[in-house]
Amino acid sequence: MRNSIASAPGKCILFGEHAVVYGYPALAIAIDIFSYCKISEIEQNGIKLFLKNYDFLFNFSDIDDLCDQIPSKFSQIAVGLKILAKNYKISINRIEIEIQSDLWTESGLGSSASSSIALICALNEFYKLNLNQMDISNLAFKMEIEVHGKPSGIDNIVCSQGGLILYEDHEFQRFNFLKQFQILISYTGKTHNTKEAIKKVNEFCNKRPKLSKELFSKIRAITEKGLAELKQGNFVEIGNLMILNHQILNEIGLSTPDIDKITHISRSNNAYGSKLTGAGIGGCVISIGKLSDLQIIKEKLKKLGYPSIITSINNKGVSIG
Numbered sequence: 001m002r003n004s005i006a007s008a009p010g011k012c013i014l015f016g017e018h019a020v021v022y023g024y025p026a027l028a029i030a031i032d033i034f035s036y037c038k039i040s041e042i043e044q045n046g047i048k049l050f051l052k053n054y055d056f057l058f059n060f061s062d063i064d065d066l067c068d069q070i071p072s073k074f075s076q077i078a079v080g081l082k083i084l085a086k087n088y089k090i091s092i093n094r095i096e097i098e099i100q101s102d103l104w105t106e107s108g109l110g111s112s113a114s115s116s117i118a119l120i121c122a123l124n125e126f127y128k129l130n131l132n133q134m135d136i137s138n139l140a141f142k143m144e145i146e147v148h149g150k151p152s153g154i155d156n157i158v159c160s161q162g163g164l165i166l167y168e169d170h171e172f173q174r175f176n177f178l179k180q181f182q183i184l185i186s187y188t189g190k191t192h193n194t195k196e197a198i199k200k201v202n203e204f205c206n207k208r209p210k211l212s213k214e215l216f217s218k219i220r221a222i223t224e225k226g227l228a229e230l231k232q233g234n235f236v237e238i239g240n241l242m243i244l245n246h247q248i249l250n251e252i253g254l255s256t257p258d259i260d261k262i263t264h265i266s267r268s269n270n271a272y273g274s275k276l277t278g279a280g281i282g283g284c285v286i287s288i289g290k291l292s293d294l295q296i297i298k299e300k301l302k303k304l305g306y307p308s309i310i311t312s313i314n315n316k317g318v319s320i321g
């Protein structure tokens with residue numbers, strides 16, 4: 001019985017979330033926290049789908065049954081399978097699909113895109129489709145549309161390519177980041193709704209078009225300066241830029257009391273900078289600083305009920321095995 005296993009990293013946005021939806025640049029990194037997908041051949045007809053994070057095991061008679069019966073929460077899986085079956089003329093049958101992620105879901109870390117990319121990559125290997133990283137990314141983007149409505153496209157690019165990504169208006173530049181640094185990712189304990197956050201920003205832009213344009217222009221300057229400082233390894237200045245970016249996101253209305261508490265504790269304990277990452281209104285906060293300081297912050301946040309993990313940049317992207 002043959003099988004294939006694929007993994008894809010998560011991501012966090014350093015600068016430019018939400019502005020990127022309106023054509024401004026964003027800077028993001030792939031992180032060493034992964035989603036996994038295993039495809040296994042089975043003897044009986046049908047498709048088994050095991051979603052380990054949710055402890056859900058589904059049995060479908062065929063792909064049409066899967067598309068009809070899968071809960072809407074997981075509809076992107078149906079979209080991906082249907083596209084592959086149609087575009088590449090493959091019969092998706094007699095397989096078990098097992099998906100799990102070490103990323104907090106709906107938290108701004110790209111768990112949806114990471115899982116989608118791992119799924120496509122594992123299917124690519126299993127059916128010998130000869131898809132490259134960009135093919136996988138483009139297919140995952142179509143799956144992301146199902147989840148988020150109007151995604152920027154940055155998640156699937158970062159999670160498939162790895163490294164440091166400058167993304168603007170569906171174009172991207174990728175950098176292998178050799179000057180590694182540690183990043184503390186802290187979870188508020190509250191999931192966010194990307195569609196709702198995007199809607200909130202859109203309403204802000206419609207009500208205050210002049211101000212929103214000014215704020216997005218400031219974010220552009222922060223993002224561009226952030227890239228230059230990253231190349232130089234000026235992490236203290238990167239931290240200062242993170243603080244400025246967070247202040248703008250807060251002005252738009254994307255912060256919460258939990259996010260404010262985490263950023264305050266982080267900055268009060270020697271983090272160079274701390275900001276929300278992703279859609280906001282819940283999700284995660286990222287902080288950078290000396291490893292010893294980040295470890296102290298991690299413990300302080302843990303006592304307050306905010307789980308954290310210290311990670312670094314993943315340069316590999318999606319991979320088999």
